[in-house]
Amino acid sequence: MWAEDDLGPTAPPCLESYRQPANGKEYIMYHGTSRVAAERILREGFRPSTKGMLGRGVYLSRDLEKASRYPLNLPENQRVIIRVKVNVGRVKRIDHQGHPMQKTWQRRYDTAWCPPECGMVESGLEEDCVRDPRQITVIDLIYPEPKEDCRIF
Numbered sequence: 383m384w385a386e387d388d389l390g391p392t393a394p395p396c397l398e399s400y401r402q403p404a405n406g407k408e409y410i411m412y413h414g415t416s417r418v419a420a421e422r423i424l425r426e427g428f429r430p431s432t433k434g435m436l437g438r439g440v441y442l443s444r445d446l447e448k449a450s451r452y453p454l455n456l457p458e459n460q461r462v463i464i465r466v467k468v469n470v471g472r473v474k475r476i477d478h479q480g481h482p483m484q485k486t487w488q489r490r491y492d493t494a495w496c497p498p499e500c501g502m503v504e505s506g507l508e509e510d511c512v513r514d515p516r517q518i519t520v521i522d523l524i525y526p527e528p529k530e531d532c533r534i535f
Contacts, residue, residue, distance in 0.1 A: 399443065399444045399445040399448075399498060399507070400498050400508070402473060402475055402495055402497065403444075403470045403473050403493065404470075405470070405472050405473055406469070406470070406471065406472075407469075407470060408467055408468065408469050408470070409444055409467070409468055409470060410444065410465065410466070410467060410468075410521070411442040411443060411444050411465075411466050411467075411468045411510060411518075412442060412443055412444070412446050412448070412449035412450075412463050412465055412466070412524075413428075413441070413442050413443075413449060413463065413466060414448075414449035414450055414452030414453065414461060414462075414463050414464075415452065415453060415461070415462060415463075415464060416453055416456055416460055416461060416462070417460060417461070417462050420464055420523055423464060423520070427515055428440045428515035429515065430513070430514075430515060434511070435479075435496075435502060435503075436476060436485065436487070436496070436509075436511040437485035437486070437487075437488065437511075438488060438513070439488065439511035439512055439513050440512045440515055440518060441509060441510070442466065442468065442509075442510045442511075442512060442518075443508050443509055443510060444508060444510070445508045446463065446524075447507060448505060448507035448508060448509065449463045450463060450526075451505065458526050459526060461526060462523050462524065462525055462526075463523065463524040463525075464520055464522075464523055464524075465520075465522050465523070465524055466518050466519060466520055466521055467518075467519045467521055468493075468510075468512055468518050468519075470492060470493040470510075470512070471491070471492025471493060471513075472490070472491045472492050472493070473491060473492070473493045473494075473495050474487040474490070474491040474493070474494050474495070475494075475495055475497065476494045476495065476502065477496065477497055477502070478500060478501060479501065491513070492512065492514065492517060493510055493512050493513065493517075494510065494511040495508070495510050496508065496509040496510070
Protein backbone atom coordinates (compact mmCIF):
# COMPACT_ATOMS: atom_id res chain seq x y z
CA MET A 383 0.00 0.00 0.00
CA TRP A 384 1.50 3.34 -1.05
CA ALA A 385 0.70 6.78 0.27
CA GLU A 386 -0.19 9.30 -2.44
CA ASP A 387 -1.42 12.79 -1.86
CA ASP A 388 -3.11 15.38 -4.04
CA LEU A 389 -0.77 18.12 -5.25
CA GLY A 390 -3.67 20.50 -5.77
CA PRO A 391 -4.72 22.77 -8.66
CA THR A 392 -1.22 24.21 -9.23
CA ALA A 393 0.22 20.82 -10.19
CA PRO A 394 1.29 20.31 -13.81
CA PRO A 395 -1.04 18.23 -15.99
CA CYS A 396 -0.94 14.51 -15.32
CA LEU A 397 -2.95 12.89 -18.09
CA GLU A 398 -3.97 9.27 -17.89
CA SER A 399 -1.08 7.03 -18.79
CA TYR A 400 -2.87 5.66 -21.86
CA ARG A 401 -2.62 9.05 -23.61
CA GLN A 402 0.63 10.04 -25.28
CA PRO A 403 2.40 12.89 -23.49
CA ALA A 404 2.05 16.10 -25.51
CA ASN A 405 5.23 17.67 -26.87
CA GLY A 406 6.64 20.42 -24.66
CA LYS A 407 4.33 19.79 -21.69
CA GLU A 408 5.17 19.02 -18.08
CA TYR A 409 3.86 15.93 -16.30
CA ILE A 410 4.06 14.35 -12.90
CA MET A 411 5.90 11.04 -13.21
CA TYR A 412 7.25 8.43 -10.83
CA HIS A 413 10.51 6.51 -10.48
CA GLY A 414 10.64 3.42 -8.28
CA THR A 415 13.97 2.71 -6.63
CA SER A 416 15.64 1.61 -3.41
CA ARG A 417 15.88 3.95 -0.43
CA VAL A 418 19.68 4.06 -0.78
CA ALA A 419 19.50 4.95 -4.48
CA ALA A 420 16.84 7.60 -3.76
CA GLU A 421 19.20 9.30 -1.30
CA ARG A 422 21.94 9.34 -3.96
CA ILE A 423 19.51 10.76 -6.56
CA LEU A 424 18.50 13.53 -4.13
CA ARG A 425 22.19 14.44 -3.64
CA GLU A 426 23.54 13.97 -7.17
CA GLY A 427 20.55 13.92 -9.50
CA PHE A 428 19.38 11.19 -11.85
CA ARG A 429 21.95 9.30 -13.91
CA PRO A 430 20.67 7.89 -17.20
CA SER A 431 20.62 4.12 -17.45
CA THR A 432 22.86 2.82 -20.20
CA LYS A 433 20.78 -0.32 -20.67
CA GLY A 434 17.11 -1.07 -20.97
CA MET A 435 14.50 -1.72 -23.61
CA LEU A 436 14.65 1.89 -24.83
CA GLY A 437 18.39 2.36 -24.48
CA ARG A 438 20.02 5.26 -22.65
CA GLY A 439 17.81 7.46 -20.44
CA VAL A 440 15.97 7.83 -17.15
CA TYR A 441 13.07 5.39 -16.88
CA LEU A 442 9.85 6.81 -15.40
CA SER A 443 6.10 6.32 -15.59
CA ARG A 444 2.99 8.41 -15.05
CA ASP A 445 1.50 5.24 -13.57
CA LEU A 446 2.17 5.08 -9.84
CA GLU A 447 1.38 1.36 -9.83
CA LYS A 448 4.15 0.73 -12.38
CA ALA A 449 6.74 2.65 -10.34
CA SER A 450 5.71 0.98 -7.07
CA ARG A 451 6.89 -2.40 -8.43
CA TYR A 452 10.55 -1.32 -8.66
CA PRO A 453 13.16 -2.44 -7.97
CA LEU A 454 11.71 -5.85 -8.65
CA ASN A 455 14.19 -7.70 -6.43
CA LEU A 456 13.56 -5.68 -3.25
CA PRO A 457 10.86 -6.16 -0.63
CA GLU A 458 8.28 -3.37 -0.62
CA ASN A 459 9.49 -1.93 2.71
CA GLN A 460 12.92 -1.20 1.15
CA ARG A 461 11.50 0.63 -1.87
CA VAL A 462 10.65 4.27 -2.39
CA ILE A 463 9.07 6.20 -5.23
CA ILE A 464 10.50 9.50 -6.36
CA ARG A 465 7.77 11.83 -7.57
CA VAL A 466 9.09 14.17 -10.27
CA LYS A 467 7.99 16.87 -12.68
CA VAL A 468 9.19 16.25 -16.23
CA ASN A 469 9.30 18.53 -19.23
CA VAL A 470 8.94 15.87 -21.92
CA GLY A 471 10.13 18.00 -24.86
CA ARG A 472 9.69 16.12 -28.13
CA VAL A 473 8.05 12.72 -27.60
CA LYS A 474 8.47 9.58 -29.72
CA ARG A 475 5.94 6.76 -29.44
CA ILE A 476 7.67 3.36 -29.32
CA ASP A 477 4.87 0.82 -29.43
CA HIS A 478 6.36 -2.54 -30.40
CA GLN A 479 9.49 -4.62 -29.92
CA GLY A 480 11.87 -4.08 -32.82
CA HIS A 481 10.59 -0.54 -33.51
CA PRO A 482 13.16 1.08 -35.86
CA MET A 483 13.88 3.83 -33.30
CA GLN A 484 13.65 1.67 -30.15
CA LYS A 485 17.26 2.38 -29.14
CA THR A 486 18.02 5.49 -31.24
CA TRP A 487 15.12 7.87 -30.51
CA GLN A 488 17.50 10.05 -28.43
CA ARG A 489 19.03 11.48 -31.62
CA ARG A 490 15.85 13.43 -32.49
CA TYR A 491 13.57 13.21 -29.43
CA ASP A 492 13.68 14.04 -25.72
CA THR A 493 11.34 11.34 -24.41
CA ALA A 494 10.29 7.88 -25.59
CA TRP A 495 6.81 6.72 -24.60
CA CYS A 496 5.64 3.09 -24.50
CA PRO A 497 1.86 3.00 -24.26
CA PRO A 498 0.18 0.49 -21.96
CA GLU A 499 -0.74 -2.90 -23.40
CA CYS A 500 1.55 -2.47 -26.45
CA GLY A 501 3.58 -5.61 -25.72
CA MET A 502 6.78 -3.79 -24.75
CA VAL A 503 6.38 -4.03 -20.96
CA GLU A 504 5.48 -7.31 -19.24
CA SER A 505 3.19 -5.55 -16.75
CA GLY A 506 1.23 -3.94 -19.59
CA LEU A 507 1.69 -0.53 -17.95
CA GLU A 508 3.04 2.70 -19.44
CA GLU A 509 6.75 3.47 -19.48
CA ASP A 510 8.60 6.65 -20.37
CA CYS A 511 12.32 7.17 -20.94
CA VAL A 512 13.73 10.69 -20.67
CA ARG A 513 17.00 11.42 -22.47
CA ASP A 514 18.35 14.26 -20.31
CA PRO A 515 18.09 14.27 -16.50
CA ARG A 516 17.99 18.09 -16.60
CA GLN A 517 14.38 17.73 -17.84
CA ILE A 518 13.49 16.17 -14.46
CA THR A 519 12.77 18.02 -11.19
CA VAL A 520 12.33 16.02 -7.99
CA ILE A 521 9.16 16.91 -6.06
CA ASP A 522 9.27 14.48 -3.16
CA LEU A 523 9.51 10.87 -2.05
CA ILE A 524 6.61 8.47 -1.50
CA TYR A 525 7.20 5.66 0.98
CA PRO A 526 5.13 2.50 1.32
CA GLU A 527 2.69 2.63 4.20
CA PRO A 528 3.48 0.04 6.86
CA LYS A 529 1.17 -2.94 6.76
CA GLU A 530 -0.85 -3.54 9.89
CA ASP A 531 -0.06 -6.60 11.92
CA CYS A 532 -2.89 -9.07 11.33
CA ARG A 533 -1.99 -11.57 14.05
CA ILE A 534 -4.83 -12.83 16.18
CA PHE A 535 -4.15 -13.12 19.91
